[in-house]
Amino acid sequence: MIGGATPASTAVAPTEFGRSFGLDAMRCAAVLLVMQAHGLAMAGLLFGFEPPQASGLGGLFGVDLFFGLSGFLIGRLLFDIAARGAAMRDWMVFLIRRWMRTVPLYALWCAVLALATPMPPEGRRLLLRYAVFAQNLAWPMPASQWFAVSWSLAVEEWFYLLFSAVFLLAAGLIGVRRGGWVAILLFFAVPVALRQRATGFDGYGETVLHVVVTRLDAIAYGVALAALWMDRARLFRHPWLSGGAGVGLIWLFWGPKVAVWLQMSVVPFLNLALVADGIGVCLLLAGLLALKRPPSWLATPMRGLSNMSYALYLTHLTLFDLVMRWGPPNGLGRGGLLAVMFALPWPIAYMSWRWFESPILARRPRQRTMLLAGRAEATASG
Numbered sequence: 001m002i003g004g005a006t007p008a009s010t011a012v013a014p015t016e017f018g019r020s021f022g023l024d025a026m027r028c029a030a031v032l033l034v035m036q037a038h039g040l041a042m043a044g045l046l047f048g049f050e051p052p053q054a055s056g057l058g059g060l061f062g063v064d065l066f067f068g069l070s071g072f073l074i075g076r077l078l079f080d081i082a083a084r085g086a087a088m089r090d091w092m093v094f095l096i097r098r099w100m101r102t103v104p105l106y107a108l109w110c111a112v113l114a115l116a117t118p119m120p121p122e123g124r125r126l127l128l129r130y131a132v133f134a135q136n137l138a139w140p141m142p143a144s145q146w147f148a149v150s151w152s153l154a155v156e157e158w159f160y161l162l163f164s165a166v167f168l169l170a171a172g173l174i175g176v177r178r179g180g181w182v183a184i185l186l187f188f189a190v191p192v193a194l195r196q197r198a199t200g201f202d203g204y205g206e207t208v209l210h211v212v213v214t215r216l217d218a219i220a221y222g223v224a225l226a227a228l229w230m231d232r233a234r235l236f237r238h239p240w241l242s243g244g245a246g247v248g249l250i251w252l253f254w255g256p257k258v259a260v261w262l263q264m265s266v267v268p269f270l271n272l273a274l275v276a277d278g279i280g281v282c283l284l285l286a287g288l289l290a291l292k293r294p295p296s297w298l299a300t301p302m303r304g305l306s307n308m309s310y311a312l313y314l315t316h317l318t319l320f321d322l323v324m325r326w327g328p329p330n331g332l333g334r335g336g337l338l339a340v341m342f343a344l345p346w347p348i349a350y351m352s353w354r355w356f357e358s359p360i361l362a363r364r365p366r367q368r369t370m371l372l373a374g375r376a377e378a379t380a381s382g
Helices: 007-011 013-017 023-046 053-083 088-116 127-133 152-175 174-197 204-209 217-230 238-255 258-264 265-288 296-328 334-343 345-363 372-379
Strands: none
Touching: 007 217, 007 238, 007 265, 007 296, 023 053, 023 217, 023 265, 023 334, 053 088, 053 265, 088 127, 088 174, 088 296, 088 334, 088 345, 152 174, 152 217, 174 265, 174 296, 174 345, 204 265, 217 265, 258 334, 296 334
16 A cells, blocks of 8 residues: 655655654653653652642643554554455454453453452452453443553553454445545544533543543544555655644643633533544654654663553552552651652563563464554554
């Protein structure tokens, strides 16, 4: 589907033939933004201060970066699979490859939580909901917030399953391009419509932000970007302009004026801001795709952090909680608690990537594709 070196294909050449530094940079920024939000919240509890609003918004933005990146990577792959005339086997291989990337570490960490932390009041039956990613399917996360960060993984897993099925069915019926856009628009429209049912700011995070059916569009924006990429859209001919527009759009809704917007109309603003955030993230990604590989002294550690980002995201909050629970009885002061809290996730994430995730990835079945885009998909953090 991708021919010669047009301006658009040149702009994204790094993702065709190897690893894209821009994608690595986006993944690194995403996980660091999430970790700083949770870390400052913990520090606020220890030292008695209120973390700045920008910290929490940064954490939300970090998750949206993950969503947009994931949508772009799987979108390119799905368009390519559909163009080959996808069979049931192709769809199953797609799902198995995604599950082998995301589910093993998730299942392992569920087991760690079950052994190392008190069971939530909901009881062990709650584990069955987590086993099928139903902890927040169309309802809030459990009140205990057991494995709180898993809400976003549930969004991703249901998107992989539902969107791929709708997309490949529509592509088979009305063609790849039209079918793809029908699926994308459907996954835009339904979550946006469901969000309109929110009645107030109280509980918005639990009933909207962290619920699967109201957040599926966050990944669909990334798929839309993949569709434009496949069409060699003009968007990619001016990557710095696209990236700047993305930053401007995000800043418009989450910058210093956010308090004024919120005072005007809370829920309509938040609903609109989620749409703007999804579009802004994808415009930013369009700009980042043009980044050239930097010197190895910068590219190598960023690639390492990118590789560890999934484990860091999935485990860091649990590790923070465990340090807060076990540190004080063992004589750790506030400074020691923070030091251990921020140091512990890194070796855990490295060991996870090196000896757990990588061997599993090496055993995934091969996906029939026309592009080498599968290489970039193989590095997705989920």
